[in-house]
Amino acid sequence: MAKKIDAKEIELYLLENTDFFLTRESLVNELSFKHDSEGATSLLEMQIRKLRDEQSRLIEMLTGFVSTGKENEELFFKSKDLTLSLITARDFNAVKKVVEEFFINNFKVDSCILEILSDDQLQVLEDETTMDMNKNAIHMGPLSKEKIAAFFKTNLIKSAVISVMKFENSFGLLKIGSNDPTKYLGDGDTTFIEYIRDIIVKVLESKEA
16 A cells, blocks of 8 residues: 655655756646635746745845935935034134034934033033933933923923033033924934034044144
């Protein structure tokens, strides 16, 4: 009596011999796979559909890569222009003007303030907001009305990025605010802000030397 072949054994055999159907076209023509309520679909149609789905997925991934690459390229050129403008700025007021206009014009923020604070002023702000104002601290996300008022002197701002800078005899604050509470979230990437902060510090320190 012939041994009954298990479906699993057939599956394993086909996986190990993926070219099995290449020389058996007549067999392929007889195969059909019922996978929906509308009836049978041929193996070829299923393969075509699978390839189309894979193609769509790859195109979607490629579009995402291209979009990200374009955004990074634009950010690079904007950063370069900012750096060159800061290098030519004569004093703090000129640096302040360049930085604030850079964020307002390029990133559609509702408020951008660069300011210098003494150690005592920063301590008062830290006490009012209960936020860490140590060197190089960066806070990002929606803030309470009390904290927004302490930083921006207005209740229109809903979310913000607060970056602390340390100079030789003082501190600096870069405050970026938005009226949209979802504009800046607490899990956002701060790499770009860190980069801008470091440039500002280096430029201002070079002008004090």
